[in-house]
Amino acid sequence: xxxxxxxxxxxxxxxxxxxxxxxxxxxxxxxxxxxxxxxxxxxxxxxxxxxxxxxxxxxxxxxxxxxxxxxxxxxxxxxxxxxxxxxxxxxxxxxxxxxxxxxxxxxxxxxxxxxxxxxxxxxxxxxxxxxxxxxxxxxxxxxxxxxxxxxxxxxxxxxxxxxxxxxxxxxxxxxxxxxxxxxxxxxxxxxxxxxxxxxxxxxxxxxxxxxxxxxxxxxxxxxxxxxxxxxxxxxxxx
Amino acid sequence: xxxxxxxxxxxxxxxxxxxxxxxxxxxxxxxxxxxxxxxxxxxxxxxxxxxxxxxxxxxxxxxxxxxxxxxxxxxxxxxxxxxxxxxxxxxxxxxxxxxxxxxxxxxxxxxxxxxxxxxxxxxxxxxxxxxxxxxxxxxxxxxxxxxxxxxxxxxxxxxxxxxxxxxxxxxxxxxxxxxxxxxxxxxxxxxxxxxxxxxxxxxxxxxxxxxxxxxxxxxxxxxxxxxxxxxxxxxxxxxxxxxxxxxxxxxxxxxxxxxxxxxxxxxxxxxxxxxxx
Amino acid sequence: xxxxxxxxxxxxxxxxxxxxxxxxxxxxxxxxxxxxxxxxxxxxxxxxxxxxxxxxxxxxxxxxxxxxxxxxxxxxxxxxxxxxxxxxxxxxxxxxxxxxxxxxxxxxxxxxxxxxxxxxxxxxxxxxxxxxxxxxxxxxxxxxxxxxxxxxxxxxxxxxxxxxxxxxxxxxxxxxxxxxxxxxxxxxxxxxxxxxxxxxxxxxxxxxxxxxxxxxxxxxxxxxxxxxxxxxxxxxxxxxxxxxxxxxxxxxxxxxxxxxxxxxxxxxxxxxxxxxxxxxxxxxxxxxxxxxxxxxxxxxxxxxxxxxxxxxxxxxxxxxxxxxxxxxxxxxxxxxxx
Numbered sequence: 001x002x003x004x005x006x007x008x009x010x011x012x013x014x015x016x017x018x019x020x021x022x023x024x025x026x027x028x029x030x031x032x033x034x035x036x037x038x039x040x041x042x043x044x045x046x047x048x049x050x051x052x053x054x055x056x057x058x059x060x061x062x063x064x065x066x067x068x069x070x071x072x073x074x075x076x077x078x079x080x081x082x083x084x085x086x087x088x089x090x091x092x093x094x095x096x097x098x099x100x101x102x103x104x105x106x107x108x109x110x111x112x113x114x115x116x117x118x119x120x121x122x123x124x125x126x127x128x129x130x131x132x133x134x135x136x137x138x139x140x141x142x143x144x145x146x147x148x149x150x151x152x153x154x155x156x157x158x159x160x161x162x163x164x165x166x167x168x169x170x171x172x173x174x175x176x177x178x179x180x181x182x183x184x185x186x187x188x189x190x191x192x193x194x195x196x197x198x199x200x201x202x203x204x205x206x207x208x209x210x211x212x213x214x215x216x217x218x219x220x221x222x223x224x225x226x227x228x229x230x231x232x233x234x235x236x237x238x
Numbered sequence: 239x240x241x242x243x244x245x246x247x248x249x250x251x252x253x254x255x256x257x258x259x260x261x262x263x264x265x266x267x268x269x270x271x272x273x274x275x276x277x278x279x280x281x282x283x284x285x286x287x288x289x290x291x292x293x294x295x296x297x298x299x300x301x302x303x304x305x306x307x308x309x310x311x312x313x314x315x316x317x318x319x320x321x322x323x324x325x326x327x328x329x330x331x332x333x334x335x336x337x338x339x340x341x342x343x344x345x346x347x348x349x350x351x352x353x354x355x356x357x358x359x360x361x362x363x364x365x366x367x368x369x370x371x372x373x374x375x376x377x378x379x380x381x382x383x384x385x386x387x388x389x390x391x392x393x394x395x396x397x398x399x400x401x402x403x404x405x406x407x408x409x410x411x412x413x414x415x416x417x418x419x420x421x422x423x424x425x426x427x428x429x430x431x432x433x434x435x436x437x438x439x440x441x442x443x444x445x446x447x448x449x450x451x452x453x454x455x456x457x458x459x460x461x462x463x464x465x466x467x468x469x470x471x472x473x474x475x476x477x478x479x480x481x482x483x484x485x486x487x488x489x490x491x492x493x494x495x496x497x498x499x500x501x502x503x504x505x506x507x508x509x510x511x512x513x514x515x
Numbered sequence: 516x517x518x519x520x521x522x523x524x525x526x527x528x529x530x531x532x533x534x535x536x537x538x539x540x541x542x543x544x545x546x547x548x549x550x551x552x553x554x555x556x557x558x559x560x561x562x563x564x565x566x567x568x569x570x571x572x573x574x575x576x577x578x579x580x581x582x583x584x585x586x587x588x589x590x591x592x593x594x595x596x597x598x599x600x601x602x603x604x605x606x607x608x609x610x611x612x613x614x615x616x617x618x619x620x621x622x623x624x625x626x627x628x629x630x631x632x633x634x635x636x637x638x639x640x641x642x643x644x645x646x647x648x649x650x651x652x653x654x655x656x657x658x659x660x661x662x663x664x665x666x667x668x669x670x671x672x673x674x675x676x677x678x679x680x681x682x683x684x685x686x687x688x689x690x691x692x693x694x695x696x697x698x699x700x701x702x703x704x705x706x707x708x709x710x711x712x713x714x715x716x717x718x719x720x721x722x723x724x725x726x727x728x729x730x731x732x733x734x735x736x737x738x739x740x741x742x743x744x745x746x747x748x749x750x751x752x753x754x755x756x757x758x759x760x761x762x763x764x765x766x767x768x769x770x771x772x773x774x775x776x777x778x779x780x781x782x783x784x785x786x787x788x789x790x791x792x793x794x795x796x797x798x799x800x801x802x803x804x805x806x807x808x809x810x811x812x813x814x815x816x817x818x819x820x821x822x823x824x825x826x827x828x829x830x831x832x833x834x835x836x837x838x839x840x841x842x843x844x845x846x847x848x849x850x851x852x853x
């Protein structure tokens with residue numbers, strides 16, 4: 001894998017390519033679960049190459065994983081509350097004395113969690129156990145948990161895969177709203193090309209671990225190398 | 239020389255545990271008791287029936303392999319889903335087997351006939367022959383295992399199955415048979431180890447605990463599911479167990495393995511040859 | 516429905532506390548009082564063992580930390596003439612500190628590997644105690660160190676904890692306080708974080724939880740209480756031995772594991788129930804002592820096969836909602852569930 005990539009603040013940046021091109025690898029490297037053998041990764045002007053993934057989350061990088069990585073035995077509400085970990089109070093006093101300050105704090109977090117659930121339209125499911133939710137709602141929950149960490153950059157690995165047309169539209173609208181309302185930058189991996197082309201400001205195309213094209217959606221679609229890569233891999237460009 | 243012999247006995251334990259863990263994904267905590275029972279079976283065969291040592295050992299290995307098959311079929315097969323339950327079941331088994339042995343055999347010192355008499359003069363130093371025979375026996379068994387795993391269809395399936403459970407099914411051998419085989423072989427090895435130890439030292443119902451811990455240490459050091467790792471780690475551990483008491487005194491001897499394990503874990507959490515989980 | 520079961524639980528606790536307070540006086544039997552003391556200690560040990568399960572790991576090395584705590588406290592009273600009130604927490608702190616140091620390499624390792632590590636640690640600690648004969652008396656063990664001494668308590672006046680009744684109440688107080696602390700930890704944000712780590716640690720890392728740090732905190736806390744248990748044990752018997760078959764060997768480890776799992780590892784009450792029930796069974800089978808381990812082992816296997824979540828779940832209250840108390844029900848839950 002060889003890559004040189006730059007994403008600007010406030011962009012919705014798409015990453016596409018045939019299966020095995022290395023797209024998830026890129027997200028893993030940004031998120032911190034994989035280390036590059038060479039080179040570095042800079043975020044907000046800071047070199048984060050050697051930081052472990054939990055620190056990167058604290059720096060403002062959030063992730064929605066390809067598989068629905070959730071706390072499956074917890075309720076929807078509890079899942080989001082875990083997401084608020086960085087804002088929670090864990091101290092001697094808060095554990096044993098249950099001071100009113102602590103209780104207020106937890107109430108505030110609870111309210112924030114409910115607001116977030118409303119944004120992702122999961123309010124009515126707040127007490128449902130995550131594993132019982134259908135795929136589409138689990139995806140929305142993953143988004144909510146990632147949002148709870150107050151990210152500046154959100155890494156979305158196939159956010160709409162496996163969803164029906166309606167759910168896809170809802171998710172895309174949410175991602176646009178994230179940028180509009182909260183100024184969150186997004187890097188999106190997707191196989192659903194129609195969605196990506198409609199959503200992203202800029203797109204990079206990977207094949208066999210290398211970037212073969214980058215630019216506006218229109219430019220990428222008309223790029224010969226890209227078309228060949230997709231036809232060569234017998235992809236369905238729909 | 240004691241150290242070397244002990245090291246090889248522990249390696250036999252580790253090999254058995256590795257096989258069982260690699261295929262069944264269960265840590266067979268009662269393995270020490272299999273080791274112990276193997277020794278007692280040999281004792282009764284030689285003392286009561288007067289069978290020669292080699293025959294008795296072979297029979298004991300078969301018997302314990304059979305026990306292993308029964309345990310796999312009726313106990314472990316039903317628990318495979320939850321490894322923690324398997325651990326508890328194995329420990330429950332340990333309690334039963336150990337106390338059962340105390341009741342049945344009593345706490346007297348017993349001995350199995352010696353493997354060989356007399357000293358052996360080599361390179362100017364005197365070594366008891368039985369230690370050499372013990373090491374030789376362990377080496378032979380390990381070689382047999384090696385050959386089995388690499389040359390026979392079942393053996394190769396076992397290796398494949400340890401890496402990837404579907405691999406064995408592709409070879410046409412079902413997972414249950416794999417488990418049974420690993421349990422059988424593992425227990426046979428443990429029985430052999432117990433016999434060797436019983437001959438070199440004495441028998442007691444508690445003799446299984448230390449080899450179990452040593453066997454497990456070897457596994458962590460060498461990497462789970464890695465047989466070559468088990469060999470190397472066994473040798474290293476045997477060396478440490480032999481040298482540290484001489485160099486640093488008995489107190490440090492107990493911390494030796496632990497410190498080694500910590501150092502290895504910090505540097506390479508999968509052990510010498512393990513693969514990342 | 517919810518109210519009825521929590522009422523049941525509260526009544527159960529109240530009953531247990533009353534029994535605990537009244538028994539020694541009612542029984543008036545020194546043998547039984549010290550047996551009850553030992554049962555209390557094993558309750559603490561089992562409960563702290565379960566704490567490690569909150570982060571999804573099993574420790575079979577608790578006994579080693581108990582050993583540390585026991586010898587620390589005993590030696591401090593013997594050689595440094597310090598009062599029990601100091602040496603008890605000191606035993607806990609040494610055990611907790613050791614766990615903290617060991618935790619960093621250990622907690623990188625998971626599942627069965629971790630279990631093996633803890634077993635090796637426990638045995639090594641025991642052997643250390645055994646072999647360091649100048650300090651610990653080796654095969655002869657450590658005897659004759661002072662008991663808990665006496666303390667001036669308001670209302671009760673000067674109380675000498677040498678007597679078995681007095682020591683029982685001391686143990687009861689310490690154990691109850693410890694259980695309360697463990698309970699608070701479990702139900703707090705910290706406990707919630709531990710449960711999140713147990714559930715899906717990769718996701719926990721992705722939301723900014725420093726998984727290693729929290730696992731180490733958990734392990735240290737659990738082993739601190741193991742140390743306390745050890746110190747309590749040391750001064751109740753006033754004799755310590757690091758022999759293979761004695762209190763700090765693998766057998767005790769196995770018993771503790773069995774108590775916890777048979778009682779129920781999913782719930783806080785589990786290990787308490789398990790320790791009490793199985794210890795009482797052990798006591799009542801004294802006449803057939805040789806068969807004791809066999810009986811306990813058989814029970815362990817039966818329970819694990821029939822009711823893997825333990826005795827406490829047998830009253831059919833197996834809900835999926837294991838985390839009831841952290842996130843209280845929202846208004847939406849007022850709808851009846853199918």
